[in-house]
Amino acid sequence: MSMGNNSDDNQELFNSKYILTDICCWNSVQSVESMERIVQQTDYDALSCRVSAINKGYLPSPCYQLEKCKYLGYKEIHLEYLNGLRQVSRRIYGKVAKSLQSSYPVMNYGTYLRTVSIDTELNGILSKIGKEQRVQIIDLGSGSDLRMIPLLHNYPNLKFIDVDYAESTKVKSKVLWGTPSLRELLKLQEPQVDQLVRSDIYELLSCDLNDLNETCAKLDEVTDVNIPTIIITECVLCYMTQDTSQRLIDRLTNLYKIGYWISYDPIGGAHENDRFGTIMQANLRDSRSLEMPTLMIFNSKEKYADRFSPLETSIQNMWEIFSRIPQDEIKRLKSLQFLDELEELKIMQTHYVFCKVHWGDV
Numbered sequence: 001m002s003m004g005n006n007s008d009d010n011q012e013l014f015n016s017k018y019i020l021t022d023i024c025c026w027n028s029v030q031s032v033e034s035m036e037r038i039v040q041q042t043d044y045d046a047l048s049c050r051v052s053a054i055n056k057g058y059l060p061s062p063c064y065q066l067e068k069c070k071y072l073g074y075k076e077i078h079l080e081y082l083n084g085l086r087q088v089s090r091r092i093y094g095k096v097a098k099s100l101q102s103s104y105p106v107m108n109y110g111t112y113l114r115t116v117s118i119d120t121e122l123n124g125i126l127s128k129i130g131k132e133q134r135v136q137i138i139d140l141g142s143g144s145d146l147r148m149i150p151l152l153h154n155y156p157n158l159k160f161i162d163v164d165y166a167e168s169t170k171v172k173s174k175v176l177w178g179t180p181s182l183r184e185l186l187k188l189q190e191p192q193v194d195q196l197v198r199s200d201i202y203e204l205l206s207c208d209l210n211d212l213n214e215t216c217a218k219l220d221e222v223t224d225v226n227i228p229t230i231i232i233t234e235c236v237l238c239y240m241t242q243d244t245s246q247r248l249i250d251r252l253t254n255l256y257k258i259g260y261w262i263s264y265d266p267i268g269g270a271h272e273n274d275r276f277g278t279i280m281q282a283n284l285r286d287s288r289s290l291e292m293p294t295l296m297i298f299n300s301k302e303k304y305a306d307r308f309s310p311l312e313t314s315i316q317n318m319w320e321i322f323s324r325i326p327q328d329e330i331k332r333l334k335s336l337q338f339l340d341e342l343e344e345l346k347i348m349q350t351h352y353v354f355c356k357v358h359w360g361d362v
């Protein structure tokens with residue numbers, strides 16, 4: 001078994017606490033809403049988790065994000081975005097603020113781990129490519145993520161494309177445009193009626209990733225298939241079906257000649273006594289009518305990575321990544337909040353994976 005302690009007691013703890021709050025921070029049953037809207041709302045959780053990790057000092061990480069990635073103004077960018085969001089939508093801001101109230105240390109650790117892992121990997125790839133040749137990042141299901149801002153600042157040869165449902169991109173577009181500092185950092189042009197903000201270095205695309213033709217047609221307009229391309233799916237493939245996610249992977253890894261894919265997702269757990277995935281699915285279904293169709297299909301690291309076969313792939317669970325954090329950084333993390341649930345952190349983080357894929361040269 002890959003995940004250590006798996007007792008019923010621990011699973012019940014998860015049932016009552018972490019699984020519910022990790023993905024689903026408010027409890028209203030939303031059976032009347034379409035699945036698209038329900039999935040789209042998971043971005044508010046991701047944003048509130050990030051803001052919580054910033055408020056408590058987990059992010060930005062001095063050794064990973066500041067020293068290695070040279071991210072400047074990380075906290076300020078997020079607080080400005082949050083302020084902008086309050087102007088654009090009191091409803092969404094209220095949801096984000098509400099879920100901030102239920103942020104546990106294990107969740108802050110989880111947000112820290114996923115964020116620094118992706119940022120460090122992105123920085124490593126971009127440094128390897130250098131600043132001479134053009135490169136592009138496509139963040140599929142980007143939600144409110146703001147990592148394009150420090151990356152675009154540090155890499156003048158980079159173009160960044162954020163992709164999400166129309167509702168998400170509309171809100172993000174309004175917030176970015178309505179916040180002068182962010183507008184300036186991204187060199188944004190004023191959006192035309194019914195259009196999204198854009199600039200030479202940044203594109204915000206609205207499309208449903210399940211609609212492959214629409215997605216490829218829109219990407220075709222703003223990307224170059226011949227330059228190195230980094231694709232990010234952070235907590236996104238888990239909301240798609242096996243078929244549609246596989247078709248997306250196959251199509252994009254064929255389309256872009258030189259590519260890197262960074263994917264982060266939960267996995268259900270493969271051991272026969274492992275109830276993490278089934279409890280998570282039940283909680284999501286009951287509390288939000290939300291489905292993760294492949295959680296139990298790609299339930300191990302090996303099965304998750306297999307989706308990218310035969311490409312060069314490496315995959316780790318987040319507990320493995322946690323175990324390699326330098327002692328100084330661990331000491332810093334421990335000073336932020338009292339974490340008495342190390343076993344729970346281990347169970348949770350062995351059920352999240354960080355997958356890196358590469359194809360073509362460079």
Ligand SMILES: C[S@@+](CC[C@H](N)C(=O)[O-])C[C@H]1O[C@@H](n2cnc3c(N)ncnc32)[C@H](O)[C@@H]1O
Nearest residue numbers: 040042043046141142143164165208209210234
């Ligand atoms: C849990 S949030 C993660 C947001 C961001 N990647 C992050 O980690 O902060 C999932 C995001 O994926 C988007 N998403 C999921 N399925 C999608 C689809 N079929 N088409 C477009 N966006 C999708 C949602 O709208 C949401 O913004």
